[in-house]
Amino acid sequence: MRIGWRELVFSANSFGAAMLALAVSFICDLDRPYWAMMTAYVTAQPFSGALHSKALFRIAGTVIGAAAMVFLVPPLSSAPVLLSLAIALWVGVCLYFSLLDRTPRSYIFMLAGFTTAFIGFPIVGAPATAFDVGVSRVEENCVGIICSMLFHTVFFPRSLRLSLADRFGQAVDDLTSWCTDTFARKKDAVRRRGRLRLAADITELHMMATNVPFDTHEPQQFGQIIATVEEKLIRLFPLITGLSERFKMLEKSGPLPQRLTMLLADISHWMHASAPSETVAVLKKRCHGLQKLEGNPSWREMLLFNIATRLSELVDIYASCRKLVTTMGDREALKAVRPGAGKQARVLHTDKLDAFYSALSCAGIVFLGSVLWIVSGWPDGGTAVMMGTVTYCLFASQANPVPAQKASLYNTALASVVAGIYLFAIFPNIHSFVGLVLVLAPVLLTAGVLLAQPGGLKYLSFIVPFCGSLTLTRHFQPDFQAFLNWNVAQFVGIAGVVAATRILRNVSAHRRIHTVLQATATDIADIARGDKRISSSAWISLMVDRIGLLAPYTDIIKSSPRYASVNTMIGMRTGLNVIRLRRALAHLPAEYSQRGETLMSALAEHFAAQARQVEALPPPYGLLRDVEEGLAAVSAMPANRLRKAIANALTGLRCNLFPLEASA
């Protein structure tokens, strides 16, 4: 745990905002001041840009959810089962859209869903209050949000831009070590770690960067620069992993040529030093010196040519990434930049079927819980269903929600105990608002510091139930029985969801792996057939996202005989080569393009078969023959850029599809 100046400021700001929200709500005589206090904590963000986006999304979601509740509850209140079904379906629909949108914007949908559950279930017995409760929920949310914005943007705000520049710098450092590990031909495990670290960096940065448009006072160029750097970092994935494979193949037919090893050492050296830009030109020139493809080149020469092309590309991208990242930290330099590319939005993997199953199981759990509650006649069952719904929705997008849900269960239990001590031992002796603030400070300030830690968001599951259990209202009268009932219900609800998720999770993990792999193979088949048009950068972006999605399931994939042979990195590179070949085919003279089409349809057939079966199929021998004939035909072509492109793509295909034959 890290307790520095930043964490203390964040905690103090959050506490100040919560107390101000409480005070304002007391003064304005709102119904549930503790909701405002909760909201102040939930919206608290270390960066002002992120805070504003979350605040806006929260208000929008709350308004939609409250409106839905106002429409649903009064007409259906005489038929509890129907009402539960309606709320369950609404929550399911909202969760579906929230899972499809993988940006912070998904918060709107999620909140629209569980606001309805949050205020709908507890008032099923008193539908006449639906309007008032809905309105006061929106009111208290607004108060909490304003207070949170006031404190976090006025007192020692942290600049999102500088923090992003910092994190991007770290990502470039991670990239450097991955590159040098690859050049030094370290063990697979070492390189794999580097790759996963960079993939995680990119995903995290992408999520952070979605808040940039909400920062009002940063130069316009900033958002574009981020998109450009992101795109460049993503393009490095197939480059570097491809290089490491080629090195292995080249080494099988003899040691690496000395010119190449020297070049690699120099590039590593250049990456570690803060080098001036003219070295880039020198390094690229040396890469070009390695690229020779004359007469009838041997396989080894083709490989070397492929490596040299990739190296020169790598040097180029690395240099511009580094330059852009340095620019990010400098406000004046930023204004002078005119980034051309990088406007393209990132393509992310969306899985409608998976989102649908998740939403369906959520609706099912909510409905089942409600029916149990109605049948048992337990008065506080509504609270249990409500907490269960919120817990399920909050973690639904995670690969394995069970640990987070369990943490939430323990935190909630702890919050109940602490809140009990406050309610029945401390509060009876407090008679003023200042006294209230003073006694709350130790617990909330500590929780705030925890909340500021990386990954500290899980402590919200302490703060929110804590504020909820205190039920601070103007007319304070602690009632032990009500308190006990409420907290037991909370605990039962979350525990029920943990149990249900555990049962469903194993199935969903396999389904998720299956759909991701299937989508990859189908996409490659479609590209080969010419049905799907996708730019190579969009393809890489999609695949980096898929790799990130599969990362949490590494243990399942490794242990399952079905998936063990599947390699997503190979899928990414194969797809890339197919995209390049497709593009080159359009420019080829008729005598060659006919042969190309045959190759493409063979590829499409192979990947369509793989999509049906999911596990990696050995490619048919005919395909190898087609690729080799293609390579032979390429050497007969006139030397130009097209020939280079096709030679590279075919070499890549052969390496990826037939690693054993290729190294022979």
Add this chain to the structure above:
Amino acid sequence: MISDYAVFGVLIHPYMLALIFAILVSRPVCLLINRAGFYRFVWHPGLFDMAVFFLLYGIFVWMFVPGLLSGAFA
């Protein structure tokens, strides 16, 4: 007595309505100010944003609560 507004049949307090409007409008206004390059002259952007927000809130309250000021200046 300040009367509530009925939005789709739901009664909402005018101060509340003004608050929601101010939250929704202040962001675009600040982004426009940024586009004009005005933030060069601003010492504390966060404070400035909050000031813009409260000014807008004041304007909306004045718009939604008729006769609020006439009483004060009478």
